[in-house]
Amino acid sequence: MATATARAAPRAGILARPVAPMGIWSWLTTIDHKRIGILYELTAFIFFLIGGLEALLMRSQLVQPDNTLLGPGQYNALFTMHGTTMIFLVVMPLSAAFFNYIVPLQIGARDVAFPRLNAFSYWVFLSGGVLMNLGFLIGAVPDMGWFAYSPLTSSQFSPSVGVDFWVVGLQVLGVASLAAAFNFLVTIIQMRAPGLSFMRMPLFTWTTFVTSILIVLAFPVIAVALIELMFDRLFGSTFFNVTPAAAGAAAAGGDPILWQHLFWVFAHPEVYILILPAMGIVSEVVPVFSRKPLFGYPFMVYAVVSIAFLSFTVWAHHMFTTGLSAIAMSFFAASTMLIAVPTGIKIFNWISTLYGGSIALKAPAMFALGFIAMFTIGGLSGVMHASPPVDTQQQDTYFVVAHLHYVLFGGSIFALFAGIYYWWPKITGRLLGDGLGQLQFWLMFIGFNLTFGPMHFLGVDGMPRRVYTYSPGMGWELWNVVATIGAFVIGVSVLVFIFNAFKSLRTGERAGDDPWDGMTLEWTIPSPPPHYNFVEIPTVAGRNPLWLQKHPELAGRHVPGADPIATDTGHSGSEGSGAESHDGHHAVHVPDPSYWPLFAGAGIFVAGFGVLLSAGGNLSLLAVTGVGLFIVIVSIFGWSLEPVNEPVQA
Amino acid sequence: MQQVASAPPAHPPTHVEEPSTGLNNRKVLMWAFLGSDCMFFGALIVSYLVYRGRWQGHPVPTDVFDIPYTSVSAFALLMSSLAMVLALAAIQRGDIRRLKIWLLTTAGLGLVFIGGQIFEFTTFGHEGLTLGGNTGGTTFFVLTGFHGAHVSLGIAWLLSLFVQAVRGQMAQARSLDVEIAGLYWHFVDIVWIIIFTVVYLIPI
Numbered sequence: 019m020a021t022a023t024a025r026a027a028p029r030a031g032i033l034a035r036p037v038a039p040m041g042i043w044s045w046l047t048t049i050d051h052k053r054i055g056i057l058y059e060l061t062a063f064i065f066f067l068i069g070g071l072e073a074l075l076m077r078s079q080l081v082q083p084d085n086t087l088l089g090p091g092q093y094n095a096l097f098t099m100h101g102t103t104m105i106f107l108v109v110m111p112l113s114a115a116f117f118n119y120i121v122p123l124q125i126g127a128r129d130v131a132f133p134r135l136n137a138f139s140y141w142v143f144l145s146g147g148v149l150m151n152l153g154f155l156i157g158a159v160p161d162m163g164w165f166a167y168s169p170l171t172s173s174q175f176s177p178s179v180g181v182d183f184w185v186v187g188l189q190v191l192g193v194a195s196l197a198a199a200f201n202f203l204v205t206i207i208q209m210r211a212p213g214l215s216f217m218r219m220p221l222f223t224w225t226t227f228v229t230s231i232l233i234v235l236a237f238p239v240i241a242v243a244l245i246e247l248m249f250d251r252l253f254g255s256t257f258f259n260v261t262p263a264a265a266g267a268a269a270a271g272g273d274p275i276l277w278q279h280l281f282w283v284f285a286h287p288e289v290y291i292l293i294l295p296a297m298g299i300v301s302e303v304v305p306v307f308s309r310k311p312l313f314g315y316p317f318m319v320y321a322v323v324s325i326a327f328l329s330f331t332v333w334a335h336h337m338f339t340t341g342l343s344a345i346a347m348s349f350f351a352a353s354t355m356l357i358a359v360p361t362g363i364k365i366f367n368w369i370s371t372l373y374g375g376s377i378a379l380k381a382p383a384m385f386a387l388g389f390i391a392m393f394t395i396g397g398l399s400g401v402m403h404a405s406p407p408v409d410t411q412q413q414d415t416y417f418v419v420a421h422l423h424y425v426l427f428g429g430s431i432f433a434l435f436a437g438i439y440y441w442w443p444k445i446t447g448r449l450l451g452d453g454l455g456q457l458q459f460w461l462m463f464i465g466f467n468l469t470f471g472p473m474h475f476l477g478v479d480g481m482p483r484r485v486y487t488y489s490p491g492m493g494w495e496l497w498n499v500v501a502t503i504g505a506f507v508i509g510v511s512v513l514v515f516i517f518n519a520f521k522s523l524r525t526g527e528r529a530g531d532d533p534w535d536g537m538t539l540e541w542t543i544p545s546p547p548p549h550y551n552f553v554e555i556p557t558v559a560g561r562n563p564l565w566l567q568k569h570p571e572l573a574g575r576h577v578p579g580a581d582p583i584a585t586d587t588g589h590s591g592s593e594g595s596g597a598e599s600h601d602g603h604h605a606v607h608v609p610d611p612s613y614w615p616l617f618a619g620a621g622i623f624v625a626g627f628g629v630l631l632s633a634g635g636n637l638s639l640l641a642v643t644g645v646g647l648f649i650v651i652v653s654i655f656g657w658s659l660e661p662v663n664e665p666v667q668a
Numbered sequence: 669m670q671q672v673a674s675a676p677p678a679h680p681p682t683h684v685e686e687p688s689t690g691l692n693n694r695k696v697l698m699w700a701f702l703g704s705d706c707m708f709f710g711a712l713i714v715s716y717l718v719y720r721g722r723w724q725g726h727p728v729p730t731d732v733f734d735i736p737y738t739s740v741s742a743f744a745l746l747m748s749s750l751a752m753v754l755a756l757a758a759i760q761r762g763d764i765r766r767l768k769i770w771l772l773t774t775a776g777l778g779l780v781f782i783g784g785q786i787f788e789f790t791t792f793g794h795e796g797l798t799l800g801g802n803t804g805g806t807t808f809f810v811l812t813g814f815h816g817a818h819v820s821l822g823i824a825w826l827l828s829l830f831v832q833a834v835r836g837q838m839a840q841a842r843s844l845d846v847e848i849a850g851l852y853w854h855f856v857d858i859v860w861i862i863i864f865t866v867v868y869l870i871p872i
């Protein structure tokens with residue numbers, strides 16, 4: 019297709035502008051939301067394999083009683099890294115991959131509001147992921163569980179620097195998530211195509227929007243908790259320390275329960291940060307594959323918003339066994355049960371969308387249906403431990419492990435695979451094989467239920483979680499064997515997916531613009547989309563604009579007279595040049611590549627690394643952190659001095 | 669990947685259409701950031717309040733507070749917000765000379781506050797209130813220290829605007845840059861009013 023030069027000459031600023039259109043530097047300096055989306059996707063998938071390997075090791079250890087494959091310390095390290103990895107390095111960034119790739123396309127924009135900030139988010143995320151896992155290299159792996167309960171994390175009880183890797187890694191990941199969330203918030207508020215009002219936005223864009231709000235409000239709380247923990251460990255403060263740092267000093271008087279409050283004020287919204295994007299994906303896939311618009315769209319939107327609001331009022335349901343007052347217990351039990359209402363509304367709306375539809379059981383639809391079923395089971399066990407007396411029985415048993423995997427794996431991961439199968443053709447231009455997709459689905463579905471279904475029984479039988487082994491004769495042998503077999507079946511299903519992906523990239527069927535007969539704007543443009551996404555910014559006249567255009571009878575309300583997706587030519591005045599088409603294209607401006615996001619991300623890495631170096635006890639090594647922050651500051655200057663190719667606003 | 673012909677360099681390029689809401693992107697970003705920062709300070713203030721009155725040993729923060737002294741520096745910070753408003757008004761009128769004066773005044777008053785905080789921290793330290801001594805010292809120093817870090821960042825920001833003004837790079841058209849810095853500055857100021865009230869003034 020027509021290609022002309024990128025932005026002509028490198029211009030002023032501290033560094034020349036990178037210009038290579040292809041090759042490694044073009045990826046390192048890219049600020050194209052689509053490429054950043056792909057980077058997120060690939061990185062998160064690698065972490066998925068690592069986290070999965072950790073899980074398989076754990077399951078191998080648990081296959082028989084008194085097994086000695088792993089020692090207790092190794093097992094602790096594995097479940098900590100597995101949980102942390104799956105939450106922060108797999109589900110969140112896989113969702114972020116779709117935020118990046120899909121949301122600008124769904125709202126008819128050429129990029130996000132702050133493309134360089136977006137690249138910065140990715141590099142900071144990568145830094146955080148690496149810092150978190152660096153402990154493996156020196157044998158100091160975090161081993162206190164993904165919720166890092168105090169006082170286990172104090173220097174007294176965890177003298178190894180493993181905890182510090184976790185603290186620093188998570189802090190850096192938080193910066194990445196916050197930067198991305200600000201960006202998507204502004205993008206969705208500000209960059210919707212003309213006519214795309216909030217109540218016309220696709221549900222996935224809605225969930226991205228609400229998830230971003232949750233990140234903006236929840237992550238600062240964990241940032242504070244981590245700062246406090248870091249101060250306790252590095253500088254001897256007493257936020258959570260019960261015992262004095264120095265021998266002979268007065269009792270420190272810290273309260274470990276404070277950590278639990280701060281952590282769960284963050285971490286309950288966090289679980290909705292993990293599930294809302296998944297719900298958004300399912301809300302895109304289900305209508306397309308049942309050829310009916312989403313049932314009860316406004317209620318879906320209200321449900322998402324009220325779930326988000328309620329998610330800040332339920333945190334202490336994780337703390338029913340810490341001795342809360344009866345009033346507090348009742349409040350948190352009630353608010354937790356209340357969340358089941360909007361959640362139930364969503365489930366019934368998906369089912370109603372399916373009802374009477376002509377359902378095409380393609381791979382994306384299979385994963386979406388799997389999501390609905392598995393998430394419902396996980397939701398039901400969730401309501402069970404909303405009740406304090408029941409929870410007291412279930413806490414720290416395998417019942418909770420079963421629950422959290424039904425929502426996180428049966429929920430988020432199944433939905434993310436639905437999204438991968440659904441949007442892969444848009445991203446690569448080729449379809450994933452449907453036969454292999456079905457095979458992967460059934461292997462994963464069966465393996466998943468074999469692994470985690472029996473954990474309900476084990477939990478009710480009293481098998482404790484986070485313990486590296488168990489004694490024979492407890493009646494737990496059979497279900498543990500079944501769970502381990504199931505885990506390896508899941509492993510095989512992931513291999514099938516990898517095979518399918520490579521096969522599709524080489525010989526996959528060409529997808530065309532709109533392989534699923536989709537309803538949203540991303541299917542109006544070529545696959546893969548051109549650099550600039552839309553030749554002309556579309557104007558949207560209703561919900562499901564592409565169906566309005568193709569199948570007005572499907573799209574529900576018909577808007578008489580209005581062209582469902584008009585391309586608004588009168589708008590091109592703000593595109594800078596108002597230029598004529600050139601080789602069949604309008605002159606469109608897309609953001610220029612930049613080195614600065616990469617450098618700033620690297621600076622954050624160095625800063626985090628400095629904290630880790632000094633965690634050994636030598637605080638003068640904090641100078642390395644200073645160097646890192648200096649790099650960040652220089653980068654920010656370079657960034658702001660670089661000629662902006664961003665909104666020139668009056 | 670496809671590239672697209674660029675406009676003749678004479679035209680200022682942009683890839684962004686009209687914003688959907690008529691607001692400016694960077695301003696919306698700043699509002700979102702401030703919302704987030706509310707939760708940040710909220711968590712720090714709660715950490716302080718949780719331990720208030722349950723401190724063990726002496727001295728505790730209330731033993732060493734010097735309310736008149738801190739009131740003076742709080743007043744300086746409060747006045748800096750007034751100067752900030754005047755700076756914004758100046759650039760909106762295109763009066764770059766006054767802009768420079770008021771930016772410098774704002775940053776200067778901020779520096780007075782930071783100087784006051786450094787002196788206060790040192791004095792408290794001499795009187796025995798330390799980071800690791802008890803939960804009072806811990807929560808007090810981390811809360812007010814992070815507020816001080818916010819103020820310092822704001823000073824650096826204001827000074828960089830000032831330098832640009834001196835170098836002739838500020839014009840009426842860039843009043844938004846001053847407005848956004850002002851949003852941040854006023855926010856940090858309001859946070860101090862809350863901290864000052866909750867931490868210093870309200871008796872246990």
Ligand code: HEM
Binds near residue numbers: 073
């Ligand atoms: C191959 C699939 C998987 C297997 C076999 C597996 C297995 C396990 C096991 C054995 C534990 C430790 C239980 C204990 O001793 O307390 C665990 C914990 C956990 N898993 Fe998975 N898991 C898998 C996938 C996932 C996924 C996809 C997610 C999230 C999206 C996830 C999230 C977690 C979390 C949050 C924990 C809790 C960690 C902690 O207790 O600190 N897992 N998993």
Ligand SMILES: [Cu+2]
Binds near residue numbers: 333336
């Ligand atoms: Cu929760």
